[in-house]
Amino acid sequence: MTTAPPESRDRIYRSPMALIGGFLLLVIIGWLGVDAVLSGTGRTPWLALAVLILIVPLVVAFTLRPAVFANDHRLRIRNPFRVIVVPWGQVETFRSGYSNEVFVESGGKYQLWAIPVSLRGRKKAARQTAQQAARPSDGRRSGRGLGLFGGGMQADGFGGR
Incomplete structure (x- = not known):
């Protein structure tokens, strides 16, 4: 009986500013929306609720989910x-x-x-x-490359995998 090698843990790459921005947007939208629902008169609470139902999933999808x-x-x-x-x-x-x-x-x-x-x-x-491109190549690589995730990425993927 052979056992499969354990699955390696995922490294997660996200934009910290998108997370912060998404959280702040949700706080502002929640604050304004809850205030409009609780203290609004006439159609205002229903309109605010409809806007909350529309906007909150979009903010989550575009800022917190990626x-x-x-x-x-x-x-x-x-x-x-x-x-x-x-x-x-x-x-x-x-x-x-x-x-x-x-x-x-x-x-x-x-x-x-x-x-x-x-x-x-x-x-x-x-x-x-x-x-x-301007200097002649002597066959040596420069010390640090500018990669997608912060240095040293090869053209064929991550470190040639």
Whole structure:
């Protein structure tokens, strides 16, 4: 009887500012909505309740829900309205432009909503790419790469997996 190796724990990648912003939006919406429901007159409580029912799920979906889970076997992308599971063997490359994207061998492209692109980081990476293209290559790699999750990511996935 063979036992399967234990599943490695997922590393979770999320935007801390999206979590903070989502929480603050929910607090403000809740405060204003509950106040309108409790102290409003006429149609105001019903209108406020309808707006709460409409807006709260959207705030949760776009700020608190997005996450990227990575372990040794797969990459799971949880976007606002969809979950994508991609085995590392299917990951072709990552790209960071105006958004972070993962490309798979079947030709699919998925956006990573949970990981924001830093404009400062993009400019720094563009500067380094231009500098590397301008100087002759001696075959050695530079010490630190600008990766999707903070350094050293290879073009073929995370560390060549």
